[in-house]
Amino acid sequence: MKRLSELQIIDLISKALAISKKRTIWNDDVATIPLANKLLVFKCDMLVQSTDAPRQMRLWQIARKSVVSSLSDFACKGVKPLATLVSLAIPKDFTGKDIAELADGFKIAEKEFDVNIIGGDTNEGKELVIDCCMVGLSDHIVKRSGAKNGDLIVTSGPFGYSASGLKILTKRARARAGFKDKAVKTVLMPKPRLRFGLLLAKYATSSMDSSDGLAITLHELSIRSKKRFVLDELPTKDEVKEFAKRNRYDFNELVLHGGEEYEIVATIPKRHLKKVRSLAREAGCRLFVIGMVERGKGVFMLEKGKRIKIEKRGWEHLART
Amino acid sequence: MKRLSELQIIDLISKALAISKKRTIWNDDVATIPLANKLLVFKCDMLVQSTDAPRQMRLWQIARKSVVSSLSDFACKGVKPLATLVSLAIPKDFTGKDIAELADGFKIAEKEFDVNIIGGDTNEGKELVIDCCMVGLSDHIVKRSGAKNGDLIVTSGPFGYSASGLKILTKRARARAGFKDKAVKTVLMPKPRLRFGLLLAKYATSSMDSSDGLAITLHELSIRSKKRFVLDELPTKDEVKEFAKRNRYDFNELVLHGGEEYEIVATIPKRHLKKVRSLAREAGCRLFVIGMVERGKGVFMLEKGKRIKIEKRGWEHLART
Numbered sequence: 001m002k003r004l005s006e007l008q009i010i011d012l013i014s015k016a017l018a019i020s021k022k023r024t025i026w027n028d029d030v031a032t033i034p035l036a037n038k039l040l041v042f043k044c045d046m047l048v049q050s051t052d053a054p055r056q057m058r059l060w061q062i063a064r065k066s067v068v069s070s071l072s073d074f075a076c077k078g079v080k081p082l083a084t085l086v087s088l089a090i091p092k093d094f095t096g097k098d099i100a101e102l103a104d105g106f107k108i109a110e111k112e113f114d115v116n117i118i119g120g121d122t123n124e125g126k127e128l129v130i131d132c133c134m135v136g137l138s139d140h141i142v143k144r145s146g147a148k149n150g151d152l153i154v155t156s157g158p159f160g161y162s163a164s165g166l167k168i169l170t171k172r173a174r175a176r177a178g179f180k181d182k183a184v185k186t187v188l189m190p191k192p193r194l195r196f197g198l199l200l201a202k203y204a205t206s207s208m209d210s211s212d213g214l215a216i217t218l219h220e221l222s223i224r225s226k227k228r229f230v231l232d233e234l235p236t237k238d239e240v241k242e243f244a245k246r247n248r249y250d251f252n253e254l255v256l257h258g259g260e261e262y263e264i265v266a267t268i269p270k271r272h273l274k275k276v277r278s279l280a281r282e283a284g285c286r287l288f289v290i291g292m293v294e295r296g297k298g299v300f301m302l303e304k305g306k307r308i309k310i311e312k313r314g315w316e317h318l319a320r321t
Numbered sequence: 322m323k324r325l326s327e328l329q330i331i332d333l334i335s336k337a338l339a340i341s342k343k344r345t346i347w348n349d350d351v352a353t354i355p356l357a358n359k360l361l362v363f364k365c366d367m368l369v370q371s372t373d374a375p376r377q378m379r380l381w382q383i384a385r386k387s388v389v390s391s392l393s394d395f396a397c398k399g400v401k402p403l404a405t406l407v408s409l410a411i412p413k414d415f416t417g418k419d420i421a422e423l424a425d426g427f428k429i430a431e432k433e434f435d436v437n438i439i440g441g442d443t444n445e446g447k448e449l450v451i452d453c454c455m456v457g458l459s460d461h462i463v464k465r466s467g468a469k470n471g472d473l474i475v476t477s478g479p480f481g482y483s484a485s486g487l488k489i490l491t492k493r494a495r496a497r498a499g500f501k502d503k504a505v506k507t508v509l510m511p512k513p514r515l516r517f518g519l520l521l522a523k524y525a526t527s528s529m530d531s532s533d534g535l536a537i538t539l540h541e542l543s544i545r546s547k548k549r550f551v552l553d554e555l556p557t558k559d560e561v562k563e564f565a566k567r568n569r570y571d572f573n574e575l576v577l578h579g580g581e582e583y584e585i586v587a588t589i590p591k592r593h594l595k596k597v598r599s600l601a602r603e604a605g606c607r608l609f610v611i612g613m614v615e616r617g618k619g620v621f622m623l624e625k626g627k628r629i630k631i632e633k634r635g636w637e638h639l640a641r642t
Contacts, residue, residue, distance in 0.1 A: 009411060009443050013424045031440035033404045035458065042439070044365075044454050046408040048446040083354045087367040087408075087452045090330060103334045118363070119352035121452075122330050125369040131408040131442075131452035133365050137356065 028144050029073040029209050041079045041136040045069040049128040054169045054187065059098055059128075061188050063105025064112075066130035069211065071113055072192035072262040074134055076209040077141040078201020080194070081134035084117045089125025113194060142200075142207040142266070147225035151205055151267040151293040154276065156193045156285045159214050160240035160251075161186040163258025173247045179239045190262045196283035197264055203276050207266035213259035216314040218299045221265065228296030230307065235263075235288035257313050267293055349465050350394040350530050362400045362457040366390040370449040375490045375508065380419055380449075382509050384426025385433075387451035390532065392434055393513035393583040395455055397530040398462040399522020401515070402455035405438045410446025434515060463521075463528040463587070468546035472526055472588040472614040475597065477514045477606045480535045481561035481572075482507040484579025494568045500560045511583045517604035518585055524597050528587035534580035537635035539620045542586065549617030551628065556584075556609035578634050588614055 030043040047053070047066040057065070066086065074081050086106060090099070106117055115134070165183035167173035175183065200207065206225050210217040214235070222229045236255045244251035268276050273289065280287035291302075300307040354361040368374070368387040378386070388405065395402050407427060411420070427438055436455070486504035488494035496504065521528065527546050531538040535556070543550045557576045565572035589597050594610065601608035612623075621628040 008417075009420055012417065012420045013409075013427070013441070013443065015424075031404065031406060033439065033456075035403075040361075040403070040456065040458075042404055042406060042454075042456055044406045044408040044440075044442050044452065046410060046442045046444050046450075046452060048410050048444045048450075050447055051445050082356075082361070083352065083363055085352060085363060085365045085454065087365040087454075088334075089367060089369050089450055096329075096333065099330050099333045103336075106334070118354065119365075120334070121365050121367045122334065123367050123369045124372050125448065125450060126371055127447045129367075129369075129410055129446060129450050131365065131367060131454075133363075133406065133408075133452075133454040135354075135361065135363055135456050137361075 030077050030079070030141065032141060035137070039138050039141060041074065041077065041138055041141060043070050043073050044131055044133040045073065046129060046131040054166065056169050057188050059101040060105030060108060062128065063102045063130065064109045065190060066132045067106065067109035067113065067115060068190050068192045068262060070132040070134045071115065071194055072209045072211060074136060075192050075194040075197030076207045076264045076266070078197055078207070079136045079138040079141055080198060081115055081136045083135055084115050085133045086117055086120040087131040087133070088120065088122045089127070089129035090122060091127055092124050113192065142204045143224070144206055144208050144221055145224035147206040147221055147227045147267040147293045148269070149227065149293060149295050150270060152270055152273060152289050153218070153229060153231065153291040153293065154266055154268055155210070155235040155288045155290060156196050156264040156280065158236045158240070158286070158288065159234065159261055159263065160236045160255040160258060162190070162260040163254040164240060164243050166260070167247065167249065173249070175243050175246070179243055187260065190260065192262050193264050193283070193285055196280055196285050199279040199283055200264065200266060200276060203268050203272040204266040205268065207264055210261045210263045210265045211259060212314045213257050214261070214265065215256040215299070215310050216312060217265045218310065219312040221267065222297065222299050225293070226297065228294040229291060229299045230294055230302060231291035231300065231310070232302045233290055235290050256310060259314065351398050351400070351462065353462060356458070360459050360462060362395065362398065362459055362462060364391050364394050365452055365454040366394065367450060367452040375487065377490050378509050380422040381426030381429060383449065384423045384451065385430045386511060387453045388427065388430035388434065388436060389511050389513050389583060391453040391455045392436065392515055393530045393532060395457060396513050396515040396518030397528045397585045397587070399518055399528070400457045400459040400462055401519060402436055402457040404456055405436050406454045407438055407441040408452040408454070409441065409443045410448070410450035411443060412448055413445050434513065463525045465527055465529050465542055466545040467527040468542055468548045468588040468614045469526050469590070470548065470614060470616050471591060473591055473594060473610050474539070474550055474552065474612040474614065475587055475589055476531070476556040476609045476611060477517050477585040477601065479557045479561070479607070479609065480555065480582055480584065481557045481576040481579060483511070483581040484575040485561060485564050487581070488568065488570065496564050496567070500564055508581065511581065513583050514585050514604065514606055517601055517606050520600040520604055521585065521587060521597060524589050524593040525587040526589065528585055531582045531584045531586045532580060533635045534578050535582070535586065536577040536620065536631050537633060538586045539631065540633040542588065543618065543620050546614070547618070549615040550612060550620045551615055551623060552612035552621065552631070553623045554611055556611050577631060580635065
């Protein structure tokens with residue numbers, strides 16, 4: 001029997017559940033429920049140790065990361081979570097020290113991201129699993145579907161560092177000390193862009209969290225908005241290119257299909273660029289303007305005047321690398 | 322290093338998280354957040370296949386059960402969930418048929434319990450894990466802490482069937498055909514008491530879901546309410562006693578320390594008994610009146626005029642049986 005990809009599994013389950021009632025399901029970064037004149041925003045993100053955490057990741061970092069994933073989805077929708085729950089499956093050989101370290105990670109996340117973990121559920125399991133669930137309330141969310149012709153495509157930071165970091169951690173790829181530290185830190189201590197996401201919400205026409213990879217994020221925004229996305233540059237830095245060259249990795253692969261970036265990819269009307277750039281600075285991130293939205297479909301890269309198709313291909317998690 | 326019990330783990334994590342801010346955490350069936358003049362009610366319940374599902378449980382039944390657990394917590398608080406998310410860790414050898422069966426189980430749960438699964442998260446893991454998260458809105462919840470002197474202690478149904486069913490499924494215990502079917506069904510197809518819980522909310526002074534076992538539930542209500550709970554009978558039936566005798570099991574053990582019952586244990590003022598009894602009938606369950614709340618502490622059983630202490634001991638999940 002053929003192995004199913006994650007997308008096929010999502011498709012099967014969401015199709016089955018959508019049969020009974022017409023509704024949107026599994027189709028934006030967060031789920032929403034109309035509540036009086038507001039939206040209740042609801043999201044779970046599950047972290048599985050064997051597939052989501054390289055072995056160098058400490059337990060407290062795993063706990064922290066489980067919060068980052070959900071928070072990043074709230075961030076790109078422009079919503080601050082009200083409350084957080086964490087459900088845990090804990091292997092039976094975990095010691096009191098291990099549990100205390102996990103708890104530390106949650107405490108660090110609470111403080112670093114100003115979130116409130118108000119409850120949860122603990123269980124015994126074969127491996128560490130953390131499901132982090134958040135709920136929030138908002139007047140509106142920035143959808144994946146609102147990109148307009150002429151909008152600029154922007155990202156809240158550079159891509160390629162997390163894929164590089166993972167290669168350094170799991171494939172012993174070589175790197176300059178400065179780059180190594182930065183890339184590894186991106187993997188072990190990912191940063192969600194909550195502050196920027198909240199500021200951006202007023203200006204963005206569409207937005208999405210990029211943790212499944214830049215290419216798949218751009219494709220998703222393009223499909224949902226029914227527009228063509230054309231890039232003229234990649235949101236990255238020379239040191240990523242240098243790292244790729246040194247290790248004979250495909251540079252585009254690292255940047256476009258790496259994943260686990262937790263950056264916001266959004267579209268904004270041109271007239272807001274200056275404002276959005278200053279908001280990014282205010283929020284401590286660097287804005288990359290990487291292309292434009294057009295009538296049509298597909299995601300393309302402009303290279304020497306030619307349009308090259310960008311493949312719709314996501315990130316393959318640890319177990320498959 | 323000594324193995325930690327689930328309660329110790331909960332204690333460690335909740336203590337660590339509660340250090341930073343004064344707040345209630347992990348201390349009722351659901352978490353709540355004040356929202357204007359309402360309460361946002363929020364709950365996750367994680368099901369782990371190796372510890373929560375006997376091998377006879379079909380995949381669709383596991384998916385259904387994952388919804389039952391969270392729903393039962395909402396039920397005993399008197400709150401109807403607004404929306405549900407399911408996070409899944411799926412083993413890589415699951416086939417399309419397996420996934421379709423899981424999806425079927427969610428569909429069945431949606432229809433049977435009138436819940437809306439509006440999204441979720443899928444992942445690959447070493448074993449099947451389902452975290453079911455629900456959110457709701459309510460004017461108030463029935464807390465664990467409200468029992469008053471003179472209140473009656475009631476349950477929404479009999480106890481001992483699920484522990485018996487588990488013994489039949491995992492220990493080949495012998496049973497009459499009729500009892501066997503009923504007990505096994507209690508394990509494979511548990512029923513949350515949502516309808517009764519919603520009706521009861523107006524009359525109950527305290528309430529709790531009993532899935533960790535009757536004894537621990539009574540102790541928890543007693544501790545939170547700062548009252549003594551005195552039982553004069555157990556909420557069960559003769560056929561459970563007969564089953565215990567036939568297999569030389571401790572009858573009290575089956576009824577008090579079995580767990581996985583998903584019945585509501587509540588306290589009500591005496592004057593509401595007639596009304597609550599008729600509401601139970603309306604909701605299709607049988608009310609058991611098992612004792613009374615007194616000044617003092619501890620949980621006791623009246624036997625031949627003597628008060629015997631009921632141990633505070635919960636259910637040990639499958640992996641430990």
